[in-house]
Amino acid sequence: MTLPPPPPHPPRPPAPRRWLGGPGSLQRRLLLAAGAFLGVALIAAGLSIGFVLHRFVRGQVDGRLDDRLLSLVSDLRPGPGGALSLGRDRDGPPFDRPRSGWYWQVGRGGARLGSASLEGRDLSVPEIPRRHRDDDGPAPADGTGPWGEGLILRILTVPGAAGQPPTIVAASAPKAALRGPVLDALRTLALCLGVIGLFLFAGVLVQVRLGLRPLRRLRDQLTEIRAGALARLPERQPAEIRPLVCEMNALLDQNAANLEHARAHVANLAHSLKTPLATLSMALNDPGSGRDGSLARLVDGMDRRVRHHLRRARAAAIGGPARSRVDLAAHVADLRLVLTRIHADRDIAFASEIPDGLGVACDPQDLDEMLGNLIENACQWCRRRVRVEARRAGAEVVVRVADDGPGLDGEAAEAVLKRGRRLDESQPGNGFGLPIALELAELYGGSLALGPSDLGGLEVRLTLPA
Structure with a gap:
């Protein structure tokens, strides 16, 4: 049974640059709710103050008229x-x-x-x-x-x-003696209430952004954990999110323990199978064995079981917190040094175009295995030139390994990605290099594609999470 590859990690969404936040954000909800309540409160205050002003001005007018009435009555003569x-x-x-x-x-x-x-x-x-x-x-x-x-x-x-x-x-x-003063006062009142409302909303905006800052910092820390820059979340957090941080750290610790257990399980499995596999391999390679069908089936069965447990262990590694950020240029330089010595008799012109600081999120050993298979294959089939280049593409890194060899057509490119398939039996190898690289890339949510190279040969495009 083969486990399906885990889904790739989604790219980190860009931080909202708008002050109100993006649709569905907590900041947007808080600000909209605060704005609505402030608007209702200011309108209610304006209506209440307007009513009081109306009664006050009406009282002034009525008092003036009452004074006139009393003076008329006092001066009335028969x-x-x-x-x-x-x-x-x-x-x-x-x-x-x-x-x-x-x-x-x-x-x-x-x-x-x-x-x-x-x-x-x-x-x-x-x-x-x-x-x-x-x-x-x-x-x-x-x-x-x-x-x-x-x-x-x-x-x-x-x-x-x-x-x-x-x-x-x-x-x-x-x-008009009542309406005019009231309207003049209401205009001034509306201006004052508008200014007060703007200051209050600005205060709410600053308060919301300051209040949500720990969540943004927590998001950045989680991104650093996924990239391998941090192992655990800092426990010095505000009291409201400290329980969440403790639970997440406990989950990270549990995943790390599960990862170590899985790796130990794979190591024990590989150790227990090493001797019988070596014995069977020697028996099958013996010219007098005649390629016993039962032995071949036994080897194939053991190979399937080993690959099944390796997939389980790697899936646990991908889902755990142990994914680290690996410097791509350093690993390519190490592989270049080793492979140019191995193929020193061929005088291969090896070119590397990788920006400084470009990294991928995967296990260093897995990266060495993928790049080693691809570069070794290019060195084996090239005439004289091999080129490795990499670039960042959003949340992914695309590594291109090109050579000036004979290349492959479409059908041959599909065939070489199948485990154990070799197009030229005269060349050394067992046909497992490219399929293993493809399997590892898919486990990390990446991909592997073959196509023509501008050098005239084959170009392999390896995509991995940044």
């Missing part, structure tokens, strides 16, 4: 034949401006006295609302002036003497 008269002139500003909306009128029966602003016209005094009829003070009312303007009225009823009708004293102010 005249001959039931006529009305005032002890002194009450047409001071603003009741002296025609059509200003600031009017007063005193009426008893058919007699009338009015302010100069009425220009001789009568002020239509509405009926006092029922809820204010029994009050001793002035009653509020809304009405319309002689020229159709909206008015705020205060009406005072003074009972008459025996047999005389009551005296109705009314004073009015234009509704």
Whole structure:
């Protein structure tokens, strides 16, 4: 049974550069919720303050009109034949401006006295609302002036003497006297509330970013663990995420222990099978053995079991925390030194184009096995030139091993990736190099592809996680 290769690690998403964060982020949710609550609070505060301002200005206007009513009543003098008269002139500003909306009128029966602003016209005094009829003070009312303007009225009823009708004293102010100051105050209030809201939202924004900074730092630390720069998460964390960090460290320790157990299991297995495999191999290679079919089947069965347990152990290694960051240039340089000595008689021109600091996330021994098989194959089939180059491609590293040998067509390229298949029996080898490299690459979530090289031969593209 062959275990399927584990899925590749997804590339780390780029950190959101927007202040509000990306869709679905905690920062975005917190800021949107805070903005909504701040907006509702500011609107409610504006409405409440506007209501208070309206009542305050209305109280000021009503007080001014009530003062006018009381002064009119105090100056009212009885005249001959039931006529009305005032002890002194009450047409001071603003009741002296025609059509200003600031009017007063005193009426008893058919007699009338009015302010100069009425220009001789009568002020239509509405009926006092029922809820204010029994009050001793002035009653509020809304009405319309002689020229159709909206008015705020205060009406005072003074009972008459025996047999005389009551005296109705009314004073009015234009509704603009109430609406204008309120609107001016509300504009200033809206500006102030807007500035306060911006400062409050800025404070919430800074608070959210500072509060989420430990999570961003934890994400970076996990990335360093996956890249091999850290073995465990630092335990010095805020109290809210310290339990999470402890659980993650415990999981990392458990995975490390499982990895060591798996490696020990593979080592024991390899040691126990080394002697019988060597014996069977010698027996099969003996010219007099005649390639016994039962021995061949036994070797094939043991080979399948060994590969099965190796896959299990490698899968545990891939999933554990022990993946380290391996410097690609250093390993290629070591392999180059070894292989140029092995093929010293062929004078191979070996070129390496690998940026400094470029690394892959895999086990060093696995990297040596993959690169060793690929470069050894290139050195074996090249005429004179071998080139190894690597570059970063997002979250992966692509290694290209090219030679100027005879190359392969499409069908031959598929054939050589099958275990034990060799196209030229005259060359040394057993046909396991490229399939092993492919299997290791897939276990790390990478790939292996063959194609033509610009040198004229074969190019092998090995893809591994960065």
